[in-house]
């Protein structure tokens with residue numbers, strides 16, 4: 733299964749994620765970005781515990797993004813009939829919200845995987861689908877492994893794929 737209109741971003745509440753070469757990739761998973769080497773001074777420490785919560789955020793392709801410049805010009809150009817008609821926050825959300833098709837595909841994929849509906853939430857601006865998942869669930873879903881990396885000098889730890 734492929735989702736051309738969705739990309740996956742892994743959100744972590746602590747620190748930022750470091751992506752490193754992951755495990756075997758099955759045919760239906762596509763790697764979009766990969767680091768050639770582990771970041772300088774960060775060493776692999778241990779596998780992230782499977783039961784830990786790993787909130788997942790899936791970014792959806794927004795509609796009308798290619799028209800932003802035109803829309804801004806219409807509101808800001810004195811000779812435009814739309815001049816000064818500033819948008820309400822709701823208009824902004826509605827204009828750029830992803831299509832129902834994108835949302836349904838991603839939600840369907842998550843439900844098929846086994847996430848109950850109450851674990852899947854839409855962000856307020858409708859740009860993201862958020863999943864309350866554990867490390868084990870995300871690893872299985874994305875066919876990846878999560879590890880903790882430790883900084884050589886400070887001892888600070890960060891999670892990475």
Ligand SMILES: *[C@@H]1O[C@H](CO)[C@@H](O)[C@H](O)[C@H]1NC(C)=O
Nearest residue numbers: 785787850851863864865866
């Ligand atoms: C995520 O799910 C767990 C287990 O069901 C629950 O305890 C926790 O409150 C949920 N977190 C959020 C942010 O919904």
